[in-house]
Amino acid sequence: MSPHDVWHGALDRLQREARPHALASVVGVAGSTPREPGTKMVITPDTVHDTLGGGHFEWQVMETAREALAAGESGTRLEAFPLGGRSGQCCGGYVHVMLELFAGAEMQVALFGAGNVGRELADLIAPLPWQLLWHDSRADIFPDTPGNERQRRRHIVPGSDGKPDVAEAVAGLPPGCHALVMTQDHGEDRAIVDALLRRGDCASIGLIGSRSKWASFRRRLADAGHGDEALAGVRCPIGVAGAHGKRPYEIALAVMAELLTFKPAETPADRRGVAPETLRAAFHPVAKSPQKKSQQRLGPVDVSHW
Structure with missing residues (x-):
């Protein structure tokens, strides 16, 4: 400019x-x-x-x-x-x-999955000064209505093997983002979590699903070389503690509430900005x-x- x-x-x-x-x-x-x-x-x-x-x-x-x-x-x-x-x-x-x-x-959220929960969550994030990096491997899955300037929709393209190239998608994320994995395919979910752990610089990683799903994922991710400390950083199930409900909107609300607990708190102070005596x-x-x-x-x- x-x-x-x-x-x-x-x-x-x-x-x-x-x-x-x-x-x-x-x-x-x-x-x-x-x-x-x-x-x-x-x-x-x-x-x-x-x-x-x-x-x-x-x-x-x-x-x-x-x-x-x-x-x-x-x-x-x-x-x-x-x-x-x-x-x-x-x-x-x-x-x-x-x-x-x-x-x-204020926060950068990488959302993998544009299904029912993903759409509800994207709508909840939209009014906030957060950046949403929204990914899905399916063609024409995103809503017809355009997102705002802070929402970037990205199609995960197929790799040489014909499967979604999740490693390339994860490599393009900014450091320090909060990643949420909720695609339509368990194999794709696991590949994304694997790629996120290999990056090692996400502020948080959340995976939608049950404790039994995570137990299965954890074993296979451990076999892939991820240690206990790294695996302990993955949240599954996701959502604020104590929330109930299985409707997509209810799940999205619980996840949104959990994200708010990760938002940096303002430093409490009696004075903010320029000191009054300086301005006077x-x-x-x-x-x-x-x-x-x-x-x-x-x-x-x-x-x-x-």
Whole structure:
């Protein structure tokens, strides 16, 4: 994308897609500066949308935002840029930039199976800022209605032996995703669990079925070389403890409730975002005078440590 792309269109799209991005807003200036308060730019790990005025100052804003996104940060930060000092620009002004960081999808779920339970579960996930990677080896099995931007439907193609190439499908998953296996075929289920265990980097693995099904799978997976510790990480049956019901929707609700227990908890804190006293200091207006009646810009407050 080019710096000429308007920020609000990019922000809307990135929010709907739950992709990592930062909204940078000029909230106050003093002296000679490239742009005025209210100017905004959207920054992703590899693109920018719109501009804060260019130059080394803008590059520093982009670098600061990308470092925070790479660290998985979210929330709000207030950064101070003395253009003659920190940014090395000759205009010599001072800019405060608010960075609103969005780390991306709260969770990534890999769902194998588009049967009755899979469809109900996909509908439950759809409104949430989660990314769903939905797989099935059957042609034309996915619902006719299109998924939203956070739902990626993938057909598992046949391999050279004519069987679904589940190893290739599993290899394309992002690390740290939560995998759920509920295909129409027990052999395919077992092959997927085998491939997931060989990857070894899933946040969780759940398999639909009974305890007797898992006992059979466990023996064959152990014979395939998987140790007790790895096998203990597979949940079967799936669903939150204590849930009852065998209808597809009931099972999907139980699985959804279980997924919510894996969602990272917010760190409890009395203060979140920029500290109130920092904001009060940053937004204290310059005193009016007859000569500077129209000047309502922010004075230089060093909050670069936030």
